Amino acid sequence: MKVIQEHKIGNKTLRLVQGDITERDVDAIVNAANSHLQHGGGVAGAIVKKGGNIIQEESDRIGFTPVGTAVLTGAGRLPSKFVIHAVGPRMGEGDEDGKLKNAVQSTLVLANEKNLRSISLPAISSGIFGFPKDRCARILVGESVLFLKKHTDVSLDVIEFCIYDEITLGHFKKEFDKLHKGT
Known part of the structure; x- marks a missing residue:
């Protein structure tokens, strides 16, 4: 795990790391889920594989959550x-930017x-x-900054972005560079 950049907003930290999210020792990791909470592939599949089927079982009990929302389960064997x-x-379903903003805000509100x-x-x-x-x-970076500026009394001390591949990491680095330049 490699810390790439950090940015302070008041006494809160935005952090960019490169690595495997299933190895992060934080209060919660975020799974990029589908509405039916079926965790078959991608990040979701890796989370269930490493954390155990208990994560899928808890998700099955929840059943469904609409696009733009977030729900919480235990983490099984994950750190x-x-x-x-x-x-x-999903691209092509309409209002994708708005739905992604809602998903980030729902996640941060739930964490708080x-x-x-x-x-x-x-x-x-992505x-x-x-x-x-x-x-x-x-x-993701913009909505997290807005959330921390708007809610100065949140429980969250660290909002981290854990990115695995170089291409995606490059885009997140650009956003962090903008924060450091104040743009």
Whole structure:
């Protein structure tokens, strides 16, 4: 795991790391989920494979959550305490930017409601759902900054983006560079 950049917003930290989200020792990792909470492939499949089928079983009990929302389960054998399953949009379904913003906001609100101190997010919707990686990075970083500026009393001390591949990481680096330049 490699920390790439950090940015302070008040006493809160936005962090960009490169690595495997299933190995993050934070209060909650975020799963890029589908509405039916069936965790077969991508990040979701890796989370269930490493964390255990208990994550899928808890998800089956929840059953369904609409695009733009997030729900919480335990984390099984993962180092994190919880998994927040955020449902981002598939490209082509309409209002994708708005739906991705809602998914990020739902995730952060849920983390705060559960009094979590640290959270690690992947590049939601930018894999098999086909959302453009540059727009994903801009929305995830931008919505996190807005959330921390608007809610100065949140429990979250660290919002982290855990990115696996170099191409996606490059887009997130650009967004962090903009933060450091104040643009």
